[in-house]
């Protein structure tokens with residue numbers, strides 16, 4: 001209700017920290033504003049007045065006074081922080097009379113006029129929607145006229161002129177005078193902040209970060225007494241993190257500007273000072289700041305991101321919130337805070353934002369290869385990771401190209417919140433201005449995108465679409481690589497290396513490993529990905545898709561020969577050759593996963609997927625006809641005939657999976673034999689191999705029984721051949737609705753179930769994944785018909801319910817039946833939470849997601865534990 005900022009201000013006030021007096025209009029009022037046809041509630045302004053009077057009593061100033069005016073800031077603040085996405089107005093309460101009062105009272109007319117011009121610009125932009133550029137042009141002209149570089153060097157005279165020009169801009173826009181009444185100003189400002197909740201920037205941000213209404217519903221408005229960092233050289237404003245958000249080091253990190261107001265630091269207009277300099281420049285403030293940081297961390301048990309202002313030596317806090325950190329910072333602070341006994345291991349695991357951890361599993365520049373790529377320019381490293389792409393200056397163009405799949409690096413002088421859509425689709429961001437807390441830096445870090453800022457040697461010319469460094473010119477469209485970890489920019493594509501898990505990450509994974517109950521397996525089809533999965537902590541393979549092995553260049557030809565075979569004999573002859581290859585693949589993978597289960601799924605896709613497309617074949621034939629190449633025409637026609645024979649109207653529900661296994665039994669026979677012999681060979685060589693055979697697309701127990709007979713026959717013949725007993729489990733995927741509904745029948749003949757939630761989601765929704773994602777799903781999500789893409793995050797109410805039925809039915813027959821999941825959902829934290837609660841034995845995720853899955857499983861266990869203990873009835877005292 002108070003939003004993050006309002007709650008933080010209230011809490012800091014309660015802790016006795018120096019917060020300027022103020023009040024918060026709750027998010028409920030924002031909702032009333034919208035339900036009321038975008039009108040403020042009738043009684044709101046009289047409530048506001050009552051609270052302003054309280055502020056007047058506390059500060060001794062008066063709102064609208066021409067002697068000692070009270071000025072206020074009007075700032076947004078939702079339940080979830082959305083940095084820079086909504087609007088703020090500062091210095092409200094100034095008009096042509098109160099500015100004179102402020103000048104006299106502060107004995108600093110320059111400061112008063114500076115505050116007034118700032119107010120007019122922000123108010124004009126936010127409340128009236130006037131283009132910022134109009135104001136910037138006036139400011140630049142004034143600097144030029146006075147022959148100064150910095151805003152802070154503008155004298156009173158220049159500022160007065162600016163104010164007068166700003167007023168004219170506003171009045172021309174409005175067609176009436178600028179509102180002079182401070183209460184009218186306040187009313188308009190409150191309304192503007194509410195409006196910004198539904199502004200394009202905010203809506204896009206919420207969509208991207210899945211901030212749904214149940215997470216944050218409307219913005220609060222904070223009306224707070226202004227304190228001034230622009231009252232001279234004993235005044236300052238700054239932003240600090242209590243720990244370094246880039247690497248988590250326990251040392252305050254941030255920037256400040258003397259004689260400036262808040263937005264100057266984030267806007268990157270003047271280059272701010274590193275916070276360490278404050279120790280020399282304003283030593284008392286520095287000590288105060290350090291103590292405050294410690295107090296806030298102790299209270300919130302989370303590193304904080306603080307805004308402060310010093311007004312003529314007096315220290316104020318304007319905001320505190322949990323610091324947004326990159327993944328390295330998150331992990332390190334989690335481990336450090338446990339060591340410092342600030343938090344428990346449980347909390348250390350729970351505070352991790354899992355999607356962010358993906359950053360740690362990202363690329364870095366190859367230290368050796370980079371020696372051949374001289375750096376063309378260096379800026380401030382703002383968000384780690386390496387990215388390659390083509391230079392694009394224009395935001396809209398970057399969005400368009402990025403969405404078309406082109407790898408782009410967005411290159412700007414500085415960025416503003418409206419540029420954020422381009423961040424989502426760019427590989428990385430490079431700016432010529434701004435510091436580590438500039439807009440570009442903060443947003444990129446939050447997204448885990450590599451970013452370099454403050455690259456001041458880079459002169460950008462947007463019109464000519466180029467930038468220059470030391471007389472050398474680089475044009476839009478050229479490929480560059482940026483290293484967000486050290487600030488270097490390279491021409492061309494610099495080789496990168498895959499990430500390695502840090503010691504701190506390993507520590508967290510160890511804690512998570514001990515906390516979780518769910519097993520974690522990998523979806524892997526090659527020895528390399530299996531090896532990576534094992535290194536990342538996977539204990540087994542939950543899905544090895546055998547068809548992917550046929551896609552390798554040396555096998556595809558053979559596989560196509562097998563499909564083209566006209567007789568069983570012909571087909572068997574090709575399968576003999578394929579068997580040798582499959583067996584050696586299985587041996588490699590089983591060896592890498594020695595000691596753990598490797599679930600091998602028999603062929604699933606329809607056979608025509610391996611043949612060229614019919615249209616392609618027709619075109620080829622036309623071409624050969626023109627060339628009169630009779631042999632090629634004949635050969636291609638054979639392919640065309642076969643492709644037409646195998647073609648289906650709806651392949652997703654067609655001749656695939658077990659249906660192929662039953663109608664072309666020699667294929668499954670070959671695969672089962674390859675698995676049995678691979679295990680037999682390895683066992684003879686004392687390798688602890690545990691293969692499991694899994695049948696796809698089963699809908700009926702009779703299908704399974706049919707294949708099971710083949711499996712039993714081949715297993716027993718292999719046992720005789722090798723003279724050993726084989727323990728190879730036989731199980732099925734549950735990815736057909738009927739299989740889930742008859743899971744009790746199926747459980748009787750299987751040793752395990754594995755939910756194929758990709759197909760199951762298609763079946764439950766009656767959506768074909770490709771068609772849905774390519775056509776209507778984006779609009780469904782935009783219109784909130786669906787809150788999540790069900791192919792990414794499990795649809796708990798629908799697909800989940802069906803799974804529950806299957807689990808119950810399966811376990812009613814075999815209480816110890818092994819049940820897992822191997823659809824894409826196996827790597828999604830929310831789906832993992834469901835799997836934990838549903839009592840599954842394991843989830844299987846792609847190799848790169850294994851560490852995330854391990855921590856997600858631990859979080860699921862902790863959340864379940866805490867809800868259980870909350871719902872436990874207290875014991876009666878005797």
Ligand code: PEP
Nearest residue numbers: 735756757758759822823
């Ligand atoms: C599934 O359907 O969830 C599954 C894992 O199989 P595939 O994605 O290969 O169809």
Ligand code: MG
Nearest residue numbers: 735756758759
């Ligand atoms: Mg499937």
